[in-house]
Amino acid sequence: MNDLKNGVYELIKADNSIFDFIQEASLDGIGYWNSENRESIWMNPKFCATLGYQPDEIPDNTSAWQNIIHPDDLKSFTNNFNKYCEKPSNTYHEVVRYIHKNSSTVWMRCRGTAIKNNEGKASRMLVTCIDITKEKTGEENHRILFDSIDEGFCIIEMIFDENKKPVDYRFLAINASFERQTGMHNAVGKRMREFAPNHEEHWFETYGKIALTGESIRFENRAEELHRWYDVYAFRFGEAKNMQVGILFNDVSQRKQAEEQLVAANKELEAFSYSVAHDLRAPLRSVHGYAEMLNEDYEKVLDSDGKRVIENIKRNASKMGRLIDDLLAFSRLGRKEMQLNKINMNDLTQDVLIEMNKSGVHQAKIEVGKLPDVMGDYSLLYQVLFNLISNAVKYSSKKEQPVVEVASETKGNEILFYVKDNGAGFDMKYVNKLFGVFQRLHMETEFEGTGIGLAIVSRIINKHKGTIWAEAKVGEGATFYFTLPKLSADKQ
Numbered sequence: 001m002n003d004l005k006n007g008v009y010e011l012i013k014a015d016n017s018i019f020d021f022i023q024e025a026s027l028d029g030i031g032y033w034n035s036e037n038r039e040s041i042w043m044n045p046k047f048c049a050t051l052g053y054q055p056d057e058i059p060d061n062t063s064a065w066q067n068i069i070h071p072d073d074l075k076s077f078t079n080n081f082n083k084y085c086e087k088p089s090n091t092y093h094e095v096v097r098y099i100h101k102n103s104s105t106v107w108m109r110c111r112g113t114a115i116k117n118n119e120g121k122a123s124r125m126l127v128t129c130i131d132i133t134k135e136k137t138g139e140e141n142h143r144i145l146f147d148s149i150d151e152g153f154c155i156i157e158m159i160f161d162e163n164k165k166p167v168d169y170r171f172l173a174i175n176a177s178f179e180r181q182t183g184m185h186n187a188v189g190k191r192m193r194e195f196a197p198n199h200e201e202h203w204f205e206t207y208g209k210i211a212l213t214g215e216s217i218r219f220e221n222r223a224e225e226l227h228r229w230y231d232v233y234a235f236r237f238g239e240a241k242n243m244q245v246g247i248l249f250n251d252v253s254q255r256k257q258a259e260e261q262l263v264a265a266n267k268e269l270e271a272f273s274y275s276v277a278h279d280l281r282a283p284l285r286s287v288h289g290y291a292e293m294l295n296e297d298y299e300k301v302l303d304s305d306g307k308r309v310i311e312n313i314k315r316n317a318s319k320m321g322r323l324i325d326d327l328l329a330f331s332r333l334g335r336k337e338m339q340l341n342k343i344n345m346n347d348l349t350q351d352v353l354i355e356m357n358k359s360g361v362h363q364a365k366i367e368v369g370k371l372p373d374v375m376g377d378y379s380l381l382y383q384v385l386f387n388l389i390s391n392a393v394k395y396s397s398k399k400e401q402p403v404v405e406v407a408s409e410t411k412g413n414e415i416l417f418y419v420k421d422n423g424a425g426f427d428m429k430y431v432n433k434l435f436g437v438f439q440r441l442h443m444e445t446e447f448e449g450t451g452i453g454l455a456i457v458s459r460i461i462n463k464h465k466g467t468i469w470a471e472a473k474v475g476e477g478a479t480f481y482f483t484l485p486k487l488s489a490d491k492q
Contacts (some may be wrong), residue, residue, distance in 0.1 A: 019132065025128065027046065028046060028108070029044070029045060029046055029050055029130075029131075030044040030126070030129070031043045031044075031125075031127040032124065032126055041062050043060070043065065050106065050129075050148075051068060052101030053101055055297055065076075065322040070096075073097045080092075084122070084125075088121070092112035093109075093111050093112075095107060095110070104132060105138075106260065108305065109129065109132045110126035110127050110128070111127065111289065114127055131433065139357060142432070147407070151177060151246070151255055152174075152178045152247075154174045154178055154187070155172045155244055156170060156171055156240070156242070156244065156245050156247065157169060157243060158204075158243045160208065160243075166204040168204065169207060170191050171188050172283060174187055174199075181251045183226060195225075196225035198224075198225055199223065206233075210236055211236060211240075211243045216233070218232065219232055228251050229252050229253045230251060231252045231352045232247060232248070282320070284324075289306075290315040291317070295307065318406065338464075340375055340376070341376075341489070342375055343373060345372065345381075345408070346370065346371045348378065349406055351368070352389055353366060358392070364393045364403065365402065367403070373487055374484045374485070374486075375485070376464050376484060378466070380464070383456065383460060387454070388457060391419075391420075392421035392480075395421060396421040396424070397423070399423060402423065404420070405420040413485065414482050414484065415483065417482050418479050421479075423478065424475065424478075425472040425473050425474045425477050431472075434458065435458035457482075461483075466481065468481065468482040468483075469481055469482075
């Protein structure tokens with residue numbers, strides 16, 4: 001025996017204070033049972049203090065101490081203790097919950113050894129206890145968090161063949177959402193191929209690479225045998241030698257199905273647009289052309305009513321052509337990929353005004369304030385301002401002094417733009433119809449138009465993550481507001 005260790009034994013024999021120091025300083029509790037008289041027990045003061053009691057508050061008998069053992073642990077503790085006393089081999093080891101004086105739970109890791117009599121049975125029992133409440137509480141909190149998240153989560157152990165090729169994996173742990181997300185039950189300890197023998201190779205290759213390299217990855221893929229799509233984030237779990245991977249995932253099958261339906265709907269829309277563009281334009285051109293021929297060839301024969309009818313035919317054919325153009329423009333917006341660039345909104349507005357002047361003379365006074373730069377698609381935002389300013393000019397054209405104002409102001413992380421006119425305005429009770437397709441708040445005999453322009457504007461602003469609305473009063477004008485995200489500091 002080591003001389004120093006032997007010296008400790010001698011010190012304890014010679015001086016009881018040495019034993020008191022050891023047990024008070026290094027342990028959270030010591031108990032000593034008389035196994036031949038089970039009611040006789042001694043618990044040291046630190047054990048009492050750990051549970052919130054003074055030593056004189058708990059009698060030195062087994063019944064008193066059993067009263068503060070957690071009811072759910074008392075039966076197993078008693079059975080295990082009795083079994084060990086009958087056949088005392090190795091070391092007694094058990095985790096027991098006690099009830100603190102303040103009613104909280106205290107977890108104790110108890111280790112004991114039997115003092116045997118001449119018959120080899122336990123006559124006394126010495127037990128040491130360590131408070132592991134913090135450890136257990138942490139485990140419980142992690143388990144609650146683990147089971148409360150909506151995402152599925154599992155820890156797997158990769159299985160490789162003799163050539164280091166990943167061929168399968170075993171489930172080591174799963175959370176409560178795992179079964180709902182996968183449809184696989186009682187997975188812990190089982191291999192993936194037990195559930196899906198023909199599971200695609202790319203799953204094993206991906207997780208195997210993570211286990212070997214430690215590189216985490218996020219991806220979407222379909223598991224054919226599970227009939228589901230998954231959004232997955234996977235990472236190495238624990239030490240590299242364990243070949244374990246943590247997987248956080250979501251079943252995105254419904255979203256994928258919706259995306260596939262959207263793709264199909266877009267294809268149908270493209271087919272419809274093609275039909276509109278080619279099959280409807282040709283008859284319209286014919287109608288317009290024959291009307292022109294009638295007017296030219298029979299001008300001397302036709303009276304004023306006949307000429308008026310021909311002009312109506314030509315005008316309506318042209319209107320139908322514009323309507324087709326607007327419908328096509330509206331349908332293409334949903335498929336158009338935006339080209340985002342820094343845009344000088346003052347320059348863009350000037351480009352709009354130049355184009356408007358080319359289209360025809362107007363009497364409106366257009367005032368443009370200092371507009372900030374934004375990040376956006378030039379051609380789309382051009383269309384927004386062209387439509388809004390054109391509308392403002394059109395609906396204020398019957399005023400003696402029509403005025404249109406284009407300005408902006410900063411609102412937090414957004415820029416608020418507005419186009420204001422002093423024209424016809426509209427009744428605010430119809431404002432919800434304003435941005436719908438074919439919705440008009442004025443008679444066509446008052447102001448011409450197809451009723452699609454504002455729907456196009458609304459869709460463009462939505463694509464830019466902005467919002468649009470309007471305020472008006474009949475006879476006093478209207479103001480159209482729209483927001484765009486503020487340009488970030490690094491883009492200014």
